[in-house]
Amino acid sequence: MTVVMVEDLDPASADAGVPAHYGDPMREQRTLATAVGLVDRSNRDVIAVPGEERASWLHTLTTQHLSDLGPHQGTELLVLSPHGHVEQHAMVTEDGTTAWLDTEPGAGAGLLKYLEMMRFFTKVEPREATGELAVLSLVGPGAADLFPELAEPRVQPVPGAKFAAGDVPPEPTSLYAVSEFAGGLARRVPLGVDLLVPRVARLGVIEKLGVPLAGLWAYEAIRVEHRVPRLGWETDHRTIPSEAELVAAAVHLDKGCYRGQETVARVHHLGRPPRRLALLHFDGVASDQPPVQGTPVTRDGREVGFIGTAVRHHELGLIALAVLKRNVADGDELLVGESVVKVDPA
Numbered sequence: 001m002t003v004v005m006v007e008d009l010d011p012a013s014a015d016a017g018v019p020a021h022y023g024d025p026m027r028e029q030r031t032l033a034t035a036v037g038l039v040d041r042s043n044r045d046v047i048a049v050p051g052e053e054r055a056s057w058l059h060t061l062t063t064q065h066l067s068d069l070g071p072h073q074g075t076e077l078l079v080l081s082p083h084g085h086v087e088q089h090a091m092v093t094e095d096g097t098t099a100w101l102d103t104e105p106g107a108g109a110g111l112l113k114y115l116e117m118m119r120f121f122t123k124v125e126p127r128e129a130t131g132e133l134a135v136l137s138l139v140g141p142g143a144a145d146l147f148p149e150l151a152e153p154r155v156q157p158v159p160g161a162k163f164a165a166g167d168v169p170p171e172p173t174s175l176y177a178v179s180e181f182a183g184g185l186a187r188r189v190p191l192g193v194d195l196l197v198p199r200v201a202r203l204g205v206i207e208k209l210g211v212p213l214a215g216l217w218a219y220e221a222i223r224v225e226h227r228v229p230r231l232g233w234e235t236d237h238r239t240i241p242s243e244a245e246l247v248a249a250a251v252h253l254d255k256g257c258y259r260g261q262e263t264v265a266r267v268h269h270l271g272r273p274p275r276r277l278a279l280l281h282f283d284g285v286a287s288d289q290p291p292v293q294g295t296p297v298t299r300d301g302r303e304v305g306f307i308g309t310a311v312r313h314h315e316l317g318l319i320a321l322a323v324l325k326r327n328v329a330d331g332d333e334l335l336v337g338e339s340v341v342k343v344d345p346a
Helices: 025-034 054-061 108-117 199-209 216-225 261-270
Strands: 019-021 037-040 045-050 073-080 086-094 098-103 133-139 174-181 184-189 192-198 275-282 296-299 302-313 317-325 334-336 339-343
Touching (some): 019 025, 025 037, 025 302, 037 199, 037 216, 045 054, 045 133, 054 098, 073 184, 073 261, 086 108, 086 174, 098 108, 098 133, 098 192, 133 199, 133 216, 192 199, 216 302, 216 317, 275 302
Antiparallel strands (some): 037 133, 073 086, 086 098, 133 192, 174 184, 184 192, 275 317, 275 339, 302 317, 334 339
């Protein structure tokens, strides 16, 4: 089998260390869209947070309602700056003794540093655990069939701007069922099932599952199609949660104080975040090459946003997630380089 690693194509990529594709990216995409495929995402950073006070401690430090997160449950959280800008985004998997946080490649050191700074006298022992667990993702409609014991993901609707206190239940806004698997954990998520398995057993788990392999290129295409933002790709140093559509899954709007809460509350109640996440379709005439992350999006010669992740999709062609100014209308004519792009109004 042909295996092309991410670093073979882009030595500077933050995604180095995992396969980009196995010789046929479009076929791999179709597998993820119609059946089930396994994507090696073992380049993700992992942090372990054991300790009897871990739930209440993480609850006070992050955007998510975590005080009652129970064994075999998962969710998502953000760490914000004092001004409400997104600094960290992590998936949470609780096994009864430890909360496992997995985040973007290279982001773990910053998250761990923050957690260590905020320990004080709390009974927690956060540590770097990327060498212990590796993340593998089963993606596609057939992923759930492999783990029928896992309930479907539940994400609460975002309340209106003037919601009353108590309208948001005192529980995580997103809840992902978790079970034990191969010495690790399986977590049901919107795109399929994430596996956190012992790193030393990673290859054995892949072989045992016997699921067709798909590279990160295929995974990214499915992620973009479903408008799932990624820290560092669809965020910059100014991003607030509502701009990247991170509120529903990762922000509890009716919990106690956490860093950056004032900005989150003010923007939500005013209903006017400065920017928004959008899916762009390229006309494919000027170029068929996906633009790099950070490429400006322009309107009438003025910059109105930037490209997050651009991909070639097996059905939609060249598409991208972008962050645009709020005043950009769906019907506006936009350019990325010389390419004309249209906003998907869905």
